[in-house]
Each structure stands twice: as structure tokens, then as C-alpha cells.
Amino acid sequence: MAGNGIRIEHLSKRYGSGDTAVDALKDVNMEVAPGEVVGLIGPSGSGKSTLLKCLGAVIEPSGGRMLLGDDLIYDGRWRVTDIRALRRDRIGFVFQAPYLIPFLDVTDNVALPSMLAGTDNRAARTRARELLRALDVEHRAAAMPSQLSGGEQQRVAIARGLVNHPPVVLADEPTAPLDSRRALAVIRILNDMAKAFQTAIIVVTHDEKIIPTFKRLYHIRDGVTHEERGQGLSIEAEADAPAA
Amino acid sequence: MISLAGRDILHAWGKFVFTGMGLGLLIGVTLTMAGVYRGMVDDARVLLDNSGADLWVVQKDTLGPYAESSSIYDDEWRGILAMRGVARAANVTYLTMQVRHGARDVRAMVTGISAGEPALPGWPPSLVAGRQITRGHYEAVADLATGFGLGDTIRIRRNHYRVVGLTRRMVSSNGDPMVFIPLRDAQEAQFLKDNDAIRQQRRRTAANPAFNRPGTPGVLEAVTESQTSNPFVNAVLVQVAPGHAPETVARGIRKWKRLTAYTREQMEAILVGKLIATSARQIGMFLVILAVVSAAIVAFIIYTLTLGKIREIAVLKLIGTRNRTIASMIIQQALALGFIGFVVGKITATFGAPYFPKYVLLEPMDSLRGLLAVALICVLASIVAIRAALKVDPAEAIGG
Helix, strand or coil: CCCCCEEEEEEEEEECCHHHCEEEEEEEEEEECCCCEEEEECCCCCCHHHHHHHHCCCCCCCEEEEEECCEEEECCCECCCCHHHHHHHHEEEECCCCCCCCCCCHHHHHHHHHHHCCCCHHHHHHHHHHHHHHCCCHHHCCCCHHHCCHHHHHHHHHHHHHCCCCCEEEEECCCCCCCHHHHHHHHHHHHHHHHHHCCEEEEECCCCCCHHHCCEEEEEECCEEEEEECCCCCHHHHHHCCCC | CCCHHHHHHHHCHHHHHHHHHHHHHHHHHHHHHHHHHHHHHHHHHHHHHHHCCCEEEECCCCCCCCCCCCCEECCHHHHHHCCCCEEEEEEEEEEEEEEEECCEEEEEEEEEECCCCCCCCCCCCCCCEECCCCCCCCEEEEEHHHCCCCCCEEEECCEEEEEEEEECCCECCCCCEEEEEEHHHHHHHHHCCCHHHHHHHHHHHHHCCCCCCCCCCCHHHHHHHHHCCCCEECEEEEEECCCCCHHHHHHHHHHHHCCEEEEHHHHHHHHHHHHCHHHHHHHHHHHHHHHHHHHHHHHHHHHHHHHCCHHHHHHHHHCCCCHHHHHHHHHHHHHHHHHHHHHHHHHHHHHHHHHCCCCCCCCHHHHHHHHHHHHHHHHHHHHHHHHHHHHCCHHHHCCC
16 A cells, blocks of 8 residues: 555536526645545535545546545546546545445445456455455354444444545445444444555544544535544543533 | 346345236247247248149139139049149139038038049148048038038038047148038038028029020920039149149140149148238237337336436446446346346247147247247347446446
């Protein structure tokens, strides 16, 4: 893994043109090191989702620079020819809802991005089971998504996001549907995985329960990011605290 | 790479199977319609095959005896038999009518055959029970499809006939089963009126001074006799001697006998190209309508199934699935649906065919063509769903 996880410099995104143009992102600067988990917070309409879509190579930014590892992937235009392969091989996604594929079992849900990347089925499934073991859901490897609890589904979704060893994982409000205990468990897993696989993880969240656990936070307001030092509270201590 | 379509089908197999069964019934109707057409063509061919003839000699400038009425004198066969290249010649009459069978009517083609032996053209070539006609009157050989059994009595016009033999798959070009009776009886059946009508005709003839002159006795009897006999047949069936070309023999008959003669190929063209052409077009229209309805159903089902997976498709696209993989998944599902439908349709048509009143012939090549048509329809029908899937924005998987 290169020295950088992901680095973003002066990223901007403008929707529309002329009088109706909207600057969703004006000046976004971020840097997340491998093995680090940072929070991205901000009010509704601040540009969180737009930033996530830019980072995920789902939409094209309007300006700025984006580096993944040591590779420049955007500097006013995409520097990679196959955006789909970029998303598949170098970016992991964890969504607010797990969005597992309902007709695949847990192992194949996790292995699917690896299979899409051309890994043979056996190797992809072996890798998937390693991740499921690390996330403590290996015993549900043959189950269908509908047979899993919410927490199990989210752990499977995390495993899917990590299966191709991406340098960066984008987690979009991964704890929103979970109670405090499960939400903190997910954050602990993300931290463990980030360390274990040297992955940079950006967690977009509104969740007051987990915000104190981040050591670093990016606050986005009106399309501009501000770096803040987080409380970095121990997840175990948070979990033991009485519910608000 | 795993088969996403296969996994989805296995996951929701009930939905696919039940939808496929519904589609299958429609495909079954389509295959049966094609089978009805094939049956009509086969009936026409069977009629020609079973007649045992190489040539059909009919009234000049008619398409008889099956497609048009034809009437020629019943002594023409002697002259034809004497011609070069003719091995056998025999008179034949055809009359499609309702035949009484107990309390019910049976539609049948009553065929009058000349006295002789089974090898003579027009005779049923083989029997499944009983014997051939050996007496000159009041015996019949019936096709099994008439429902008659050996020893049954058939009423044709005023006469009763005893069934002495049963045959199988002897049908007219309309699929009506045949009843064979002696030629003389058949000629009478074509001509014979009821008793009241005969009395009326005799009275009118007697009242006509042209036929009933006091000075010329015997004229009235001769005229009356001519009115109650029928010297006509519908056709003369000819078998050509080995080494002679049917067309050459037919040319001679046309030239010297001033009659029209058709070869087997010409007669088949008349039956298939003229007699059942309208029915064939009708069936063709039905097949087109059924194909369009099938395509609409498959398109609707696949489109609905695809819309139900928009979020999954967005996730698949976001994690790097190629458009062609998603399109392939939809096409495979459409083909699977079509295949299930075809299997159900084929089974339905196969088991349903014997219950149709007309002969339904399901040919393997028609089934193969049907399978290819179903595959093509499914691929075309999945285009709408593929367009919808390809329009899905991967960003839909990300909130906001």
C-alpha cells in the first residue's frame, strides 16, 4: 500500500450553468491515511452526498485534484480510463442500508466484487470467508440476506466493501438504522478493518452516538470542509455509557 | 463468474415457474394452431396417398373432385383403361354428408368404390378390423373416427348399410372420416330423392305432352327410368403402369378423352394451395397475434421484474458490474421464462392434441421453429427492461 490512503485538494462540484448554477462543493480538502477512520459530518444540504459521489467516482467533479494511494485519478479530468474498474477495484462502499443482493448467499454477496474483478470463484469465496471470519459472521456464510439480523447484514456489507483490498472505503451513514450498541460495534469493526487491511475509511454520519469516537473529523458546511480534532473516545467506554 | 440470472431465478423460482406456466399455456395454443394447420395439410396428403392413384381424371376445366364438383360419365373409365401407360382405372364418387348413427349424426365423406379388389384405386388400402366390401350393395367400410363398430348399421339416405370393415386415418381434406360403400349405391345416394319427390317428378313427367304422347308408347317409361338412374361419377382414379411418367399419361388423357387429368403433385397443389389456403391464412393471422401477445407478456413480466430490482442493479453498477453483465442477466431471465413457457406449452399441446376434433399434427421441426421464435421474442421483449436497467444511476445506491 502506498503512503497515502486518499488525498483531495480543492475539489469542487458545480451543478448546472449560468444563473441556475449551484456550487455543491466549493473547496474540499481531505487527507486520510491508510488504517485511519475519519468522520465526515455536516448538516443536510451541506454537500456530503455530493462529496461521497465524487469520491466514489460516481459523478465527475468540476475541479481540484484527487489522489488514491500515490496515483492521481482526477485533476480537472479523470486520469483513469475505466471508471467502473476504478470503483470496483480501488474503492469500497458501505451503505446506510446494507443493500445486499437478495438472491446471493452471504459468501457470494461478499465475493461478488472480487468475481467481477476477474478473480476465480474459488479464490473469491476463500477471501470472502476470511473476511466473514474477521467480522465474526462466518457461521452465516451460507445464509441468504433475508435470514440475517440488521447487524449481521451490515457486517456482511462491510466485508463486501473490503473484499478487493481497496485503499479507501466510503461508508454512507453505516450506523443509521442501528441502536447504540450495534452502531458502536460497527464503528469498532471499521476501525479494526482499517488497521488490519491498511484501508482509509471515510464515514459520513449524522449519528451523535458515534461522532465522539472519531479522532479526526471533517465538517462540511456550504461545500467547504473544515478539519476538526475529534474526541477519539474509546468505543468500549462509549458502549458502557448510559443511553441518552 | 457466477450466473446472476440463474441465482435470481433459483431465489424466486415460484414466480418464474408460475409465470412461465401462464406463458406456456399461450405457447401451447400457438403450437396447437400450427399443429392444426399441419394436420390439414396432412389430411390432404393422406387423402391422396390412400386413394392409391397416380392420376385424377375429372370433368374438363374443373378442379375436381375435392376442390370443385366434377361429373363425368361412369363408362369413361373403360376408354381410359385402354390407353397406353394406364395400369388400373376405377370410378369413384365422393359425397360429404351427415350419416345417421343411432340417435346422432356423423359428418362423413361417403366414397363410392368400384367393384373389384383392394388394390384398385379408391379402395381403403388396409383395414384394422373386419373385411373389405365383397357384395355389390349395402355393405360399408368405415373409418374408426366415425365411431362405428363392426356390425353397426349406417343409414345413408333411405338405405341401410352394415359395417363389415374398419379402417384408420382415412379422411377427407376437411378431416371428415370416410365411409366406403359400393359405387352403385353411392351413385344412387348422390341422386336419389325421397319417395314424395319421386312421385311428384313422375306426375310432372307424365303430364308433359312431350314425353307422354299417345302415339309413342314407351317414351314416358324411358324418360322416367333415366330420371331415376345416375350414370355419373366424380372422377376416375388411374394407376400408371411401371415405366410410364404420370404427366405423359395425363397429357394423353387430356388430349384424347377431352377430360382434365391431374398428377399427384398437381392435385396436392390444388388441395394445399387452394382448398386450405384461406384456413392457412386464418391460422397464420392467429399465430401472428399470439406471437405479439406472447412478446407483450414477456416484455411486461421482465420489465416488472427488472423494476423490482432497481436498487440491486444500482448497487451492482456501483460495485463495478458492467452493463453487458446486467443486460445479459435480463436476457437470460427472459430466455429462461421463455424456455419454461415453451416446455409447458409443448407438454400442453402434446397432451391436448388428441382431444381436438380435427387432426393436430405436431411436427418436431415446428417445435424447433417455435423454440427459436420464443427465444427471439424473449430477447426482443427484454429490450425495454434492459433500457430501464441501463438507465439506472449507480448513485441511487448512495443516499442524498
